[in-house]
Amino acid sequence: MKRIPISKPNITEAEKAAVMQVMESGFLAQGPRTALFEERFAALCGVKHAIAVANGTCAIQVALLANGVGPGDEVITTPFTFMATANAILVTGAKPVFVDIDDRTFNINPELIEGAITPRTKAIMPVHLYGQVCDMDTIMASTEKHGLRLIEDACKSVMASYKGKYAGSFGTGTFSFYATKNLMTGEGGMITTNDDEVAEKSRLIRSHGMKQRYYHDTIGYNFRMMDLQAAIGLAQLERLEEMTARRRFNAAYLNQHIESVITPKVQEGCEHVWHQYTVRVNSGRKRDDAIRQLNEAGIDVGVYYPVPVHKQRSLAGVIEEVPMPVAERMATEVLSLPVHPLLSEEELATIATEVNKL
Ligand SMILES: Cc1ncc(COP(=O)(O)O)c(C=O)c1O
Numbered sequence: 114m115k116r117i118p119i120s121k122p123n124i125t126e127a128e129k130a131a132v133m134q135v136m137e138s139g140f141l142a143q144g145p146r147t148a149l150f151e152e153r154f155a156a157l158c159g160v161k162h163a164i165a166v167a168n169g170t171c172a173i174q175v176a177l178l179a180n181g182v183g184p185g186d187e188v189i190t191t192p193f194t195f196m197a198t199a200n201a202i203l204v205t206g207a208k209p210v211f212v213d214i215d216d217r218t219f220n221i222n223p224e225l226i227e228g229a230i231t232p233r234t235k236a237i238m239p240v241h242l243y244g245q246v247c248d249m250d251t252i253m254a255s256t257e258k259h260g261l262r263l264i265e266d267a268c269k270s271v272m273a274s275y276k277g278k279y280a281g282s283f284g285t286g287t288f289s290f291y292a293t294k295n296l297m298t299g300e301g302g303m304i305t306t307n308d309d310e311v312a313e314k315s316r317l318i319r320s321h322g323m324k325q326r327y328y329h330d331t332i333g334y335n336f337r338m339m340d341l342q343a344a345i346g347l348a349q350l351e352r353l354e355e356m357t358a359r360r361r362f363n364a365a366y367l368n369q370h371i372e373s374v375i376t377p378k379v380q381e382g383c384e385h386v387w388h389q390y391t392v393r394v395n396s397g398r399k400r401d402d403a404i405r406q407l408n409e410a411g412i413d414v415g416v417y418y419p420v421p422v423h424k425q426r427s428l429a430g431v432i433e434e435v436p437m438p439v440a441e442r443m444a445t446e447v448l449s450l451p452v453h454p455l456l457s458e459e460e461l462a463t464i465a466t467e468v469n470k471l
Contacts, residue, residue: 117464119413120293121455123349123356131344143320143337150343153350154288154303157272158281162312164304165338165346166319169268169289172302173201175336176285177236179304179314180262182207186235190266191221192421193440194240197289198266199422203431207235211423213437217378219243219391219447222439223251230255236262243417243449244295244360244388245379246275249283256284267305269388271296272357276382281305290342295357295388296349298342359454360387363461367450370465374403374448389417390452393443394471400448403471407450410467415449 135141147165155163166172182188184206190198192211202209212229215222219242226237237256239247246267256263263284267273270280271288272295281288282305290301304315314331317324322331349356364387368376375393379385394400400416407414421440423432450464 114411117412117451117456117460118453119415119449119451120453122292122297123352123454125348125352127348127351128345131348132341135341135344138340141341142339144340146340146343146347147338150338150346150350151303153347155305157350157353158279158286158305160282160286160305161307161309162305164306164312164315164319165343166302166304166336167338168300169287169291169302170197170201171319171334171336172268172287172289172304173198173238173264173266174204175315175318175334176264176287176304176311177201177205177207177238178318179311180236180264180285182235182262185233187231187233188236188238188264189226189229189234190238191240191242191440192423192437193219193418193443194242194266194422195268195418196422196425196427197268198238198240199428202238208233208432209422210234211432211435211437211440213439214443216439216443218245218247218380219443220245220247221252223248223255226252226255230259230261234259234261236264238264238266240266240268241270241273241280243377243391244270244273244386245383246270246273246280248380249275249278253283268302269294270386272353273386274384282307285311290346295360295386296346296353298338298346298349301338301342301346356454357386360452361385363387363452363454363456364390366458366461367452367465370462371468373469373471387452389415389449391417391447391449392468393446394448395446399471400446403448406471407467410463412464412467413451416447417449419444
């Protein structure tokens with residue numbers, strides 16, 4: 114039986130040729146292709162600056178540091194995300210403060226944010242999970258009211274929009290180009306901003322605080338992207354619109370044909386990019402059965418994420434544990450189905466049929 118994978122890197126002759134060109138140019142590390150990738154990515158998101166880095170985790174860490182987040186600060190975020198969101202906060206010396214999620218969107222519940230703000234709050238970091246932008250009007254009302262920094266974890270949401278504005282253009286945006294992402298470079302990341310100072314600081318932190326080689330203005334890291342990665346990203350950018358349209362087509366098909374489980378909701382004003390198509394199966398036991406049944410039918414599925422961040426062993430004793438009932442329940446119910454652009458219509462039909470047997 115041919116399996117239907119949960120994701121598949123979308124690689125064509127264009128990516129292969131682009132990589133070979135870099136190999137032959139002899140310029141493998143950060144160079145002209147990275148600069149061009151940054152320029153095109155900034156234009157895509159409708160922002161002034163894009164700063165390429167080695168991966169999405171680096172992007173978040175740099176964005177936090179460039180916004181002045183450090184020891185003693187608190188950053189409000191969601192517990193229902195990949196661990197990188199919280200780790201990037203923790204390595205700056207700041208403390209993540211979790212706010213529970215909305216069970217319709219799986220994103221941070223903006224109504225609960227005000228209650229989590231303290232004099233130590235420095236920033237809010239919403240995560241646009243699965244490909245859908247958070248309720249930015251309510252979140253930005255809080256950042257503006259309290260003078261807080263806004264850092265978006267848009268790692269899963271390239272080209273997702275809210276009321277006509279792209280993810281990553283509301284505050285400081287952070288993106289991941291990991292191999293399975295909607296736009297991928299194998300590993301890779303990007304910071305986006307309209308703020309000249311944040312952009313300048315991000316560029317310095319990315320490369321040991323150097324503007325001029327071997328003259329160091331600030332303390333920093335080597336978080337640079339390689340031209341090899343940027344070449345893949347440039348080839349992917351050419352097809353991003355088409356690949357996103359395909360994801361939307363696939364999600365619309367699944368929405369229309371799946372009847373047995375709770376299908377994802379798109380909030381008014383949002384254009385979802387369907388990095389993941391996540392349904393809810395109503396209890397841990399049933400979800401385990403559903404996974405087994407779908408796997409037996411040749412369909413690979415994913416659980417993003419089985420343990421919310423505040424419950425991870427690595428944070429025991431690091432943060433005080435506050436119950437997050439919605440995130441904890443979602444962790445037992447969510448199940449992501451294949452939605453990637455390389456699915457055939459026959460495979461889509463198989464997915465819908467098998468899910469409806471659950
Ligand atoms: C929501 C979220 N944040 C951060 C990251 C980290 O990105 P990377 O794996 O490129 O470091 C990811 C990657 O999967 C993610 O999904």
